[in-house]
Amino acid sequence: MARVIVVTSGKGGVGKTTTSASVSAGLAARGHKVAVIDFDVGLRNLDLIMGCERRVVYDFVNVVQGEATIKQALIKDKKTPNLYVLAASQTRDKDALTQEGVERVIDELKADGFDFIICDSPAGIEKGAQLALYFADEAIIVTNPEVSSVRDSDRILGILQAKSRRAELGEAVKEHLVLTRYNPARVEAGEMLAMNDVVELLSVDLLGVVPESQDVLQASNAGTPVILQEGTDASEAYKDIVARFLGEEKPQRFLTVEHKSLFRKLFGK
Amino acid sequence: MRLLDYLLGQNRKSSANHAKDRLQILLAHERSQSKAPDYLPKMRQEILEVISRYVDIDEENLQISLDADNGYEVLELNLILPDAKRGA
Numbered sequence: 001m002a003r004v005i006v007v008t009s010g011k012g013g014v015g016k017t018t019t020s021a022s023v024s025a026g027l028a029a030r031g032h033k034v035a036v037i038d039f040d041v042g043l044r045n046l047d048l049i050m051g052c053e054r055r056v057v058y059d060f061v062n063v064v065q066g067e068a069t070i071k072q073a074l075i076k077d078k079k080t081p082n083l084y085v086l087a088a089s090q091t092r093d094k095d096a097l098t099q100e101g102v103e104r105v106i107d108e109l110k111a112d113g114f115d116f117i118i119c120d121s122p123a124g125i126e127k128g129a130q131l132a133l134y135f136a137d138e139a140i141i142v143t144n145p146e147v148s149s150v151r152d153s154d155r156i157l158g159i160l161q162a163k164s165r166r167a168e169l170g171e172a173v174k175e176h177l178v179l180t181r182y183n184p185a186r187v188e189a190g191e192m193l194a195m196n197d198v199v200e201l202l203s204v205d206l207l208g209v210v211p212e213s214q215d216v217l218q219a220s221n222a223g224t225p226v227i228l229q230e231g232t233d234a235s236e237a238y239k240d241i242v243a244r245f246l247g248e249e250k251p252q253r254f255l256t257v258e259h260k261s262l263f264r265k266l267f268g269k
Numbered sequence: 270m271r272l273l274d275y276l277l278g279q280n281r282k283s284s285a286n287h288a289k290d291r292l293q294i295l296l297a298h299e300r301s302q303s304k305a306p307d308y309l310p311k312m313r314q315e316i317l318e319v320i321s322r323y324v325d326i327d328e329e330n331l332q333i334s335l336d337a338d339n340g341y342e343v344l345e346l347n348l349i350l351p352d353a354k355r356g357a
């Protein structure tokens with residue numbers, strides 16, 4: 001049975017698309033059939049991060065409005081088998097997506113045998129974000145260790161628990177936390193909320209911590225999900241996240257800096 | 270400077286701790302707000318209208334909250350009346 005997963009955050013620019021791309025590629029690399037949908041109507045970013053921007057012919061809105069079939073619009077990823085991308089539309093009409101239309105697309109993907117349908121949510125807590133989470137069975141909440149991101153995550157959790165279809169049916173949406181852009185040095189200096197603080201504040205199960213990393217920008221420049229940049233911390237962090245998502249036990253990593261000697265700590269540098 | 274920071278910093282509250290404290294209060298408040306019934310804003314408006322017929326009050330001086338306490342739902346109304354001298 002397919003699992004529908006929304007990647008959401010409330011606050012913008014925290015790493016939803018980065019996470020959607022890497023989790024999708026990671027699940028597909030492990031043999032699951034995955035469709036990743038860009039719900040960010042008007043802004044279309046996922047195709048760039050996945051590196052398939054030049055192969056977009058039809059988009060999500062075309063399918064919802066019956067101008068193209070799902071088969072025509074799904075872009076088969078060239079790097080990872082079993083991975084398909086449904087691009088967002090660049091139309092400026094934010095009402096182009098309807099709940100019925102989205103439901104039809106998701107049902108069709110389920111019937112096509114997809115194991116995971118990943119919904120990359122737009123920022124905000126308004127209609128676009130609500131549509132992206134409405135059909136979700138599970139949610140990945142992407143949060144940065146920073147006050148406004150934590151607050152917005154809490155609000156989007158409230159919406160998941162009140163306004164998703166599962167909530168309307170009296171069922172729970174399973175929630176997972178991805179804490180990203182984490183900087184252990186600043187946490188140790190007392191300048192940044194620590195992993196435990198964020199987990200305690202939001203009371204959501206932690207899927208994993210992704211460190212702040214230059215490699216994320218480089219991966220997006222190249223149009224490759226960062227999980228495929230072998231040997232980097234960000235890639236390792238996302239691989240752990242995918243493994244835990246599939247039920248494996250993995251100890252948390254990337255929480256500490258290599259300790260400087262006492263001398264260097266006292267006298268700086 | 271770093272030495273001083275390091276030695277003194279131990280018992281001073283870090284900015285991350287400050288952030289956590291603020292968030293704890295804020296999230297508790299916002300969670301209770303979001304659970305408040307939809308009629309609350311309108312009811313607040315109507316109560317204000319009734320009171321203003323008798324006393325000249327400032328809208329900000331009326332606080333209404335709904336809390337669950339020991340299994341009871343408590344509607345709390347808090348109103349600061351204007352200065353008696355000017356009110357009369």
Ligand SMILES: Nc1ncnc2c1ncn2[C@@H]1O[C@H](COP(=O)(O)OP(=O)(O)OP(=O)(O)O)[C@@H](O)[C@H]1O
Pocket residue numbers: 009011012013014015016017018019040045121122123180181182210211212213214216217220234
């Ligand atoms: N772990 C990380 N380390 C460093 N930079 C990161 C990390 N994760 C994301 N970024 C950067 O943060 C920016 C925003 O990332 P991304 O587009 O994934 O966020 P988003 O939540 O999808 O944004 P939007 O709300 O606009 O859709 C990008 O420039 C990305 O490269």
Ligand SMILES: [Mg+2]
Pocket residue numbers: 016017018040045120121122
């Ligand atoms: Mg995005």
